[in-house]
Amino acid sequence: MMSHSSETEEDLAALPTTAGIPEESDPMSPSSDDAPNAPPPRIAARFYRYSNSRRKSSAASSRRNSISSSHSHLSNRSNRGNCQSNHVAQHLRRTSILENRKARLAAREAHAEQVRLRAALAKAAPRNSNSEERAQAAMLAREKHLAQVAASCAEEVRRAKKVAEEMKERKAAEEQRYRLGMEEKMAEAERRRAEYMRNGRRLRTDSVPASESKKPTVEDAGMLDEASAARRIQQAWRTRRRRRIVEDYLALGLSIDRVHDTSFEEIGTLLQEEKVVSTTGRIMAFFGLQMIDDTAVAKRASVRTFLSAYLILGHPAQVLSKDGDQEQDLMNKAKELMITFESASSKLSASNRYLPTPEALETISLVHTAYTTAFDDWKARDSSTLIETMVASFVNLDAIWQTVKDDTTGSVADDYREGIRNNQAILLARIRKLAGQDRAATLIKKAIRESRRARPKRRSAAEVRPRAAENSAASSPVEATETASAAAEVVARLGKARDVKTKDRESNALSELFSALPPNRILVHELAIDKEYRIETSPRSHLRNAANRAVCDGMRHGFAQGEGDKWTVAMADNIRSKLLHIMKPGHSLHRVISEALDRDHIMTQCQRGMFSYEKFFSFMASILPKLCAPYRDETVKALAEELEQPGNLEESIEKLFKLLHVIDLIHLDYSNYMLKQSAPLLIRESIGYEHKCFGDDLLSGKITLEKTKRWWTNAAVNCFTEADRRDPWDRPMADHNRPTSQKIYARGLVDLATAPPPLQDSELPETLHLDKSRISRIRFDAVRIATVGAILxxxxxxxxxxxxxxxxxxxxRMWETLKDGYLRDDGTMSARVLSIIESSHAMPAATKAQLGSTIARFLTQAADGRLADPVVKVLFQRLRTHVFGRVAASTSGERVRAASQASEGLASAGLPEFVAQVGEVVETLARVSEVDRKSHGLWYEQIAKEVEAMGDREVAAVQGAA
Known part of the structure; x- marks a missing residue:
């Protein structure tokens, strides 16, 4: 490393200030002051500078360019003998530099780690993005801004139109003034010319200039040729014709004020007069509101549409069904048309030769077109509603006819046939007039098809007849003596299964558990109300299944206690008695079943241990298909396949349970078959039989007539109060308005059946005790109709x-949803009802919230049985009034008339969707009323006389006190 030092480092090593650490002096080396290569201090000061804490660039701070490197290189060159001391100093400096770099790198890495942690925390933190709120706020602001812009634009347009109208009127007035002035000048000139022509020559005066001719020539300007004369004559004739058209229309005196002040009936009669229609047609043609090539029917329809504007403005309540946006738009268009038309008509005079200006004609044409379009749209929607209502009435009449057409015991079908046909013919003519012949036929066929498809399908006699009864030689009950006792005997014969005597106590108890027939009186009463009444499986199926399950559990316990043979014999004997009951002795299967399921034979097999449940089930699987009705084949086939499969004791007992259930169904089918065979006689004798039973209960003291008297008294008071409010009795010739017994009974029955549930025993009269379940169901249906109607x-x-x-x-969908109740434990019923409406009709959030709260309030009140909301109360009262009007009808003609008007009445009452449900309620109450009054009419007459006598005594007491 020292060998590669630079010269600069060798020069710096000789400076005394460069040694950061004292170095040992080498005695052999020369002193630093005497170093020949030592730079001057000024040069050394330039090279030796203290490093700043701030880091330089990579080039300036590199190891090769650092001061220590230069110093080391210089020292190495200048003092190669002093290597040991210089090496230590350089090593220390290098170590210091490395430590500083490590510290800086560590600080930088720590800073980077902090940055990464902050970024990770910021990324992981939940972002409270309010983009949706911002978008919604932006949308609301945009809509608000657009509304403001539209409002300002509309205001500017209105202002511009107003200025244009004012300018147009000003120009028209100025033009009229100029025209009048010009006409006056022309008339004056014509007068002077005529006077000049009469005189022929001018008198001599001094004012005549000498230059003028003494004798002026007579010009031929006053003479007209034939073409000019013809034009003048035609112009005068056209002016007179226009004047007569305008005067004839003004003579009618039609105006908005007059129509408003005149009654609707009078103004309707006036507008239908031929004179009014023809005069209006002429003035409409005069203003160009009718096409020349239109047919007479089209022109007459156009005139009636024009005249309807007077009725719409003068009597909107009678003409328009409601006050909606479309109706308001139609009224505004009609008002604009009438104002424009009257303004243009008033400006026609002799001065303008009864000619409207082109601007007026264009304005009237545009306004009339707008009004005609709005009227056609309103009429199309209104006519579609009327068509739907009349089609519903037609279908309702068809449903009534389907109910009574098969009546053979009385003259009900004959009474209804003529009335239904007449009313259906009237409805069909109206529907064809509004919808056209082809569309009317299509709508009626489709509605009738849907109505008949919705009715419960009746199985044919071949489907419901048990095979065991096909070859039965039992005599028909119709051939029996037609007396009340004969009817009682037939009913007793139908229920003889309850009186079957068995040899053993266990089998007798089992027989009593499996009775599917109701009591005789209930059976006859239900047949009298509904001739198609059949014993259903639903009311008693759970009871019989529970009894069968209890028997099977007892049998399982008996096998565990070692009494299996006893239970086997009892079960086989019970099954044998039930199967033999549905066939007459002598039937081919009667002997087979009697021998195979003989009690002694089964007991002997059990004692010897030879009884086999597999063989028993195989025998039953082969016998049951020969006994059941055809429509039970699938059920019996599934059971037979299960019975033929082997199994242990537990599975055998479960098979016995299913076998007992199917045998109960077969026995029920046989009972219904016998009931159908006996129905004609039972229906004929039901009134006498029920009368006799009720009288016996009164004589024995089991019942009294206290509840019936109280119920009749309340109904009479309600009827008399209503009649007195409508027409007081003290007025002359008002006795015919006194309520009859029929009205009083209908009022009491409707009030009883259409009150909020539940039905208390104290409210129900003794005479209607058998109809308790029916009246309770009607009460629930009435509240459901009012609730769903109020929601819609x-x-x-x-x-x-x-x-x-x-x-x-x-x-x-709401009707089916609310079938089982109005509220749920999870509180989702109101949301489900709201979703039904929302799925078909889009609505804004505010409307949805308001409708949801209203639905929740309606359902809560319906569940509590208190209809406190005004909408529900009004609809419920209208429903009661409608039902009372139809139930109180005394003749078949009144009933048919009320049924034909039912759809229109319910539509006006706000319940147009419930024609079928209300019709079913009315039909049920009508049948109950007929049977009840025939069965208990004697006691009703006695109670009516007592109530009337009591009322007379109270009136006499009041008069005496006065």
């Missing part, structure tokens, strides 16, 4: 839609 009505108002428009899809 609120959504339509918030979204500015026509309240008469039918949102059938949304209503149907």
């Amino acid at each position: 009505l609120t959504a339509k108002n918030l979204l500015k839609r026509d309240v008469r428009s039918q949102w059938k899809a949304e209503a149907s």
Whole structure:
């Protein structure tokens, strides 16, 4: 290293100031002062400088260019004999330099590590990015700015239009003034000319200049040729014709003020007069508002559209169904048209020869076109709503006809047929008029197809008839004696399974558990209300399944206790009795089942240990398909495949449970088949049978008529109060408005069935005790209709839609969603209902939040049974009024008329989507009313007389006190 030192380092080594550490002097070496190569102090000062703490560039701070290197090199050259001392100093300096560099590098690395840590922390820290808020704020600011710009532009446009109109009116007035002045001058000139022509020659005066001719010649300017005369005559005739058109229209006196002051009926009659229509048509043609090549029908429609503007402005409440944006736009267009038209008509006079200016004609044409377009749009939407309403009415009438057309016991079908046909013909004519013949046929066919598809499908007689009953020789119940006792005997024969006597106590208990038939009185009552009534599996299926499960558990416990043979015999005997019950002795399978499942035979096999459950299940798998109804084939086939598979005792008991369930279904099918065969007789004798049973209960003291009397009294008070409010009795000829027994009963029944749930026992009269479940269901459906209707009505108002428009899809989905209740434990019901509306109709966030809170409030009130919200209360009251009006109809004609107007009435009430549901409620209440009044009419008459006598006594007491 020393051998490569530079000369500069050798020179610096000789300086006394360069030694940072004292060095040992070499006695053999010359002194530093005598060194021949030592530079002067000024030169040494230039080379030997203290290094700054700041780092130089790489070139300046390199090892080769450093001062220590130069000094070492110089010392090496100048003092090669003093190597030992110089080496130590250089080593120390080198070490110091290296340590400084290491310290700087360590500090730099520490700084870099801190920078990396801060960067990592900054990257890992969650970023609170508010880009969405900024974007939304920017969008709101943009919309606000655009709204301000639009408003300012609109204001500028209005101001410019106003200035233009003022300038136009000013120019027109100035032009009119100039024209009048010119006409006056022309008239004066014409008068002078005529006077001059009459005189013929001018009198001699001194004022005549000498240069003029003494005898002026008469010019021929006063004489007109035929063409000029014809033009003048035509001009005068056209002016007179225009004047008569304008005067005839002004003579009608049509104006917005007059239409507003006149009643709607009177002004409607006036606008339909032929004189008004023809006069308006002439003045519209005069202003160019009708095309020359239009047909007579098109011209008449154009005139009626024009005259409708008077009705829209004078009586908007009667003409427009609601006050929406489209209706407001139509009113504004009609107002602009009438103002422009009246302004142009008032300016027509003899001075301008009854000719409107081109500017006025253009303005009227533009305004009329805008009004006609708005009117056509409104009429198209309104007509579509009317078409939907009338199609719904047509379908409702068809549903009623499908219900009563198969009636053979009375004259119901004959009464309804004529009324339904007449009303359907009227509706069909109106629908064709609005929608056209082809479209009307398509809409009606599609609606009827959907309505009939929605009705529950009825299986044919061949599908529901058990195979075991096909060859039965049982006599038809219709051939029995047609008395109430005969009906009771038929019902008892249907329920004879409950009275089957068995030999053993266990089998008798098992037989009592498997009864699917309701009590006789309930059975007859349900048939009287619904002739298609069949015993369903759902109300009692869980009870029978629970009983079967309990029996199987007991059988499993019996096998564990060593009593398996006893349970096997009892189970086989019970199955044998059920299977033999559905076939008559003499049937081909009757003997097979009797021998195979004989009690003694099964007991002998069990005692000898020869009974096999595999053979028993195989036998049942071969027998059941021969006994079941055709529509049960799939169920029985699946069971047969499972029974034929081998298994242990636990699996065998589970197979027995499924076998018992299928046998219950077969037994139920047989009971329904027998019920269908006996239905005509039971329906005919149901009134007498129920009358007899009710009378027996009264005589035995099991029931009283206290609840019925209280219910009838409340209904009578409500009817009398309503009638008194409508037409007081003290007025002359008002007795015919007194409520009849039919009205009182209908009021009581509707009030009972359409009140908020639940139904209390104290509210239900004894005569309607069998209809408790039906009335409870109607109550729930009524509240559900009002709740869903209120939700849809609120959504339509918030979204500015026509309240008469039918949102059938949304209503149907809400109806099914709220079937099991209005609230859920997780609180998601309101969100689900809101999502149904949101999926079909887009809405802003504010509207969505408002609608969501309203839905939650409606559902909470419906779940609590208190309808406190004004919207729900109004809809519920309208629903009750509608149902009462249809139930109170006494004749078939009134019922058909009410049904044909049901869709329109519900649309005006805000419930256009619930025509089918309301129709079902009305139909159910009508059948209940008919059966109940026929069965208990005697007691209703007694109660009515007692209530009327009590009312007369109270009135007499009040009069006596007065």
